Amino acid sequence: MTAEKRIPLHELREITNGFSVDSRIGQGGYGDVYKGLYKGRDVAVKLLHVDTIQGIDDQQYLNEVGNLLRVKHPNIVQLLGYSYETTSELVEHKGKQGLSKHIYRVLCFEYLQGESLDKRLPEESFAPDWSIRYMIIKGICEGLNFLHRCEPPIFHLDLKPANILLDSSMMPKVADFGLSRVISQSHTQVTKQIKGTQAYMPPEFIKDGYISRKNDVFSLGLVMIEIMTGSLGYSGHIEMDEVVQFTQKVLSNWKNRIKATSEYPLEESHQVQTCIDTAMRCMELDRNNRPTIAEVLDTLNKTETHIPKRQEQKD
Template sequence: MTAEKRIPLHILREITNGFSEHSRIGRGGYGDVYKGVYSGREIAVKLLHVDTVLGHDDRQYINEVGNLLKVKHPNIVQLLGYCYEIQNELIEHNGANRFTRHVYRVLCFEYLQGGSLDKHLREESFAPDWSTRYKIIKGICEGLNFLHSCEPPIFHLDLKPANILLDSSMAPRLADFGLSRLFGGSHTHVTNRVVGTEAYMPPEFIKDAYISHKNDVFSLGLVMIEIIKGSSGYSGYIETDEVGQFTQKVLGNWKNRIKATSEYPLEESHQVQICIDTAMRCVEPDRNNRPNIAEVLDILSKTETHIPKRQMADVFPCPTIGLKSESNMLEIMVAELNNNEHIHCNLMPTDNSNRTVQQLADRETSSDVEQVIIGRTKEKQKILSILSESITEEMVNLPIYGIGGIGKTTLAQLVFNDPKFQDYTRVWVYVSQEFNLNKIGNSIVTQLTDKISNIPTK
């Protein structure tokens, strides 16, 4: 444990009003959760139940903190700090005052405004579209896969909707690792201590207190079923002869919704079917028949191949670049281009149709991507139309907005390589996270002149 993450007990008492009822936002088997503000940030303060006896629970707590400090993932709630203090307190016992040693163990996590998944599942208006629910399922799997991939692996052991928090964009994060343990060797364990929530426990744990990574997979299957069904309260097993009926009923409900809201009803309906089938495999009574979390992720990822991302944003034409620094840089570029006698740098088409455009190693600009991209025809045609109408002697910016990983670069490649622009002077510029206008200018000049450009930084 690191000292910089240690938060004194007196501060935690202060920000939670003495761990008051008013500040409490949740209760669990291991302790209560309070809301407070620390260093200008809202945090969730988990006060584990106070024990007067040092021993197993304290070792478990220290182990847990060590685990959590290693965990950093977009789908896992982040540990911000902890407290471990032993205090001698005067109490009355059998009519006499005596000092008793109390151990205070506290974990401080980031606070998420979206609340827990179980509360959302009870709302009729919760995520009527399938893509949002799938996003939640996939995020839960990503977080669980990260935990199981740690060395040694971390088991959650209490995965349920109440321990899955949502941020403002409905992205899920796994919370409450009060029951998580690290295991080495065979990565299995038998315990005589009852942990977790029984409704989400697999048969081998209820019967033999047997723990492995398949415990979490079983719980995941139940959570997936709740998300797919659209209501909480699922418990027990679905008998073998009832699986088909259950699947058809849920799938039928989603097909109607998807047909009314999706541009890709067949693909999304297939995705629902796969998610149901996978969830059923996860809740197999025999743990040996359950997939591991990596297999689950692989199955889900394959369903995404033919479904374009819904978050693709609209394309907006933008006027001429206006920043002074960019304008100055462009003036330098133009001056250098004018000094090259053999370059044709026109925005209108030229007769030099055989010009070879140099491609940067950072990204490919091959038109082969058109063979694998699906569902982007309308966006591409819209961009081509806007660019064709905007060809003037002025520079026009055409931003394509959207989150990472949805195919913006691929779409730009399609436009870049479209036959409509094969007679135009073109350049492909890769902009890294560290925006460097000087590097961009050198790249453009180099591609247009076939000569290495080294415009100095001003």
């Protein structure tokens, strides 16, 4: 940790009105998020659940701070600062006053107006154009690819729509690195601690605790499908004939929407098909058959050859 990133706890208390309910903008299993104004800019302040024992949640906190301080990328949420302080607070127990130590673990991030992807996907008005959905998919891939190319690599290990934030222009940013790991040597590990969201976990992790870069690839495939369907429409555990029906339904739905709105219906329909096929490859039960994030990006890039950039379309 570098000294210039540390923010005193009292400043973070002040900008969130004492971590008040009125300032709270999100709640999760590991902590709550508050909105504040710090040095003239809107920020999101994440307060991990306060406890009285040093060591509880420390590793998750150190993972998130340490890994985010290492990375800077347009598709990864920017960490602005952190605070780790122990305070002594007066409490009453069995009619007597006493001092109790409380550990505050706080993270300060850039504030993103677009909220998290899981909140936006169910909205009927969300990203009706394929180009926007594709931009979100591509941005997530760019962020993951940057993490996997770090030396040593960083594996997120909890990729899901709730951990993908959107800015005002719908650019996605991968967030919540509490379960992330820096993996060196063989780039594979085995763990007995199965943490995360089971719906997005690969089978080898659930069954045997295997950790590799292919964990994030499997999760990415599910996220891609969810972005295309608006819900977790495919679990990865249905029969092959059902897979065919599912993919045909997704493609048909998008073809109809693209035909009504796009200047490049054939090209964008091909792009949808490629995204579906790629997502299915990412969700292969055998991790050795899944592509790398770099290979996913290469496949997506090839679909863009005949489709002008969104900026060019506006011009």
